[in-house]
Amino acid sequence: MRIQILLLGTFVAVTGCNGSKSSGGGGASSGANMSSSTGIAPPPVPNSCMPPAMPVDVSAPTTVVGDGSAASCTETALANALAMGGIVTFKCGGTQNAPTTIVLTSPKTISAKTVIDGGLSVVLSGGGSTRIFVTQGDVDFTVQNITLAHASVTGPRGNGPSSANSGAAIYRQSSAKLTVINSTFQDNHSTDTGADIGGGAIYSYGGDTIITSSTFDGNSGAGGGAIGNLRSNLTIVDSTFVNNQAKDTNGGAIALDGQNMDHGKVFTMCGVIAKNNHAKLEAGAVYRYGYPGESTSIDSVTFDGNSADDMTNGLGGALYHHTDTVGAMPLTLTNSTISNNTAGRGAGGMFFFNSPVSLTNVTIANNKALTSLGGGIAANDVSGTLLNCTIAGNHADHPDSFGGAIIGGSNLTLLNTIISGNTGGNAYNPVSCTNAGKGDHDIQFPATEASGQKDPPCAPGITFADPLLGPLQDNGGPTATMALLAGSPAIGAGAGCPNLDQRGKSRSGSCDLGAVEHDP
Secondary structure (H helix, E strand, C coil): CEEEEEECCEEEEEECCCCCCCCCCCCCEECECCCCCCCCCCCCEECCCCCCCCCCCCCCCCEEECCCCHHHCCHHHHHHHHHHCEEEEECCCCCCCCCEEEECCCCEEECCCEEEECCCCEEEECCCCCCCEEECCCCCEEEECCEEECCECCCCCCCCCCCCCCCCCEEEECCCEEEEECCEEECCECCCCCCCCECCCEEEECCEEEEECCEEECCEECECCCEEEECCEEEEECCEEECCEECCCCCCCEEEECCCCCCCCEEEEECCEEECCEECCECCCEEEEECCCCEEEEECCEEECCEECCCCCCECCCEEEEECCCCCCCEEEEEEEEECCEECCECCCEEEECCCEEEEEEEEECCEECCCCCCCEECCCCCEEEECCEEECCEECCCCCCCCCEECCCCEEEECCEEECCEECCCCCCCCECCCCEEECCEEECCECCCCCECCCCCCCCEECCCCEEEEECCCCCCCEEEECCCCCCCCCCCCCECECCCCCECCCCCCCCCCCCCC
């Protein structure tokens, strides 16, 4: 159960629930200079996403479904192949542009270690009426080069530690591993109302879930529109989540509740695009509830156009990150863009609670809180550092709202950060930030509120000046950014910058403020 209160400009959350977790593949990293003025060493900046799993060699399959014709690829033939376990491939006559579809009338049980490879020419369909796969026992299951579509499962949560009516394409409850490689999950739908029900496409309880080079499009559930994870280690790399929906609760694309109660585990996302996903309550894209000892690493990710829709309780248009107080571990967010996201209530871009945060080379742009505070970030007084970030064009929309950029940032340290063009609905309250944290080498603009009064600084010693930012667009690199225009006072004004900018380009000795180094 979660209770949230908005009090004196700060979100307060009281929570009691179960947890789950994730293991992660990391990327190569580069060093960074020590800031002589602050004594704070910037963290290394990953510059690539390492594949967490490689495709299984299927050149010697255990069973081949079909003899080369579509008619030979039947539900019965598939069931017989799965009963053998091992490596299952297909020979159905389809192609990548014209795949063969096998429509199922009942779920298929995976009870032995199994690899299914569709050769990019097979669609397994639930026909809008049945689940596709359910695992039985602690068996590893790999799906690769295949599309799972039109699966459906309905009904109440039921008894037990996990919901039997979650995960329309794949339902897994075990201590084993689910690996998804180069596959597509489309139009899969699990039960759309109720607590602790989630995963329109995939639901995992326990063990490890690894997803790479895959696409989730148009899936839905009560929570976790595409993926629901409870006490399961989750790693997602080089994958896309679009148009997924949490119809009743949290996590338009992904809902992760704890990580198997296992200390030292990391929920990892790298090279992910989450776009146009919707949640009724919290986290338009990714909902993360962590337990003691669990941390989160997000690198080279785009959160764009997601929304937490409820006008009373919608928080975190893109990301909602909440951990237990005792033993809270950090959220590390690098080389990423959070843009054009909306929250019906507050925290248009991101909501943070309890765990410390580290943001490096992050662009937070054009996000909107519709009825409360924090157009860009609601930090809830968490500690942490924003290093070389750009926070621009965010808005808190309600007439009594303010803090277009950051609320609750009193324990944040801003270094080499640009805060520009953020707006609020109230002419007599802080435009950019509600709380002043620590800082060095930062720029804030505008200098005044709509009332004409001076806008409070987001950090002591901040410089009020127009940084001359370009629009959010492709300036090279994996994510959209806002370039510094010629003559910007942010050029050469930094100290202790990371060696690379958000695009992965080298920074000069006299580095620039913000997420992107100026291109002469």
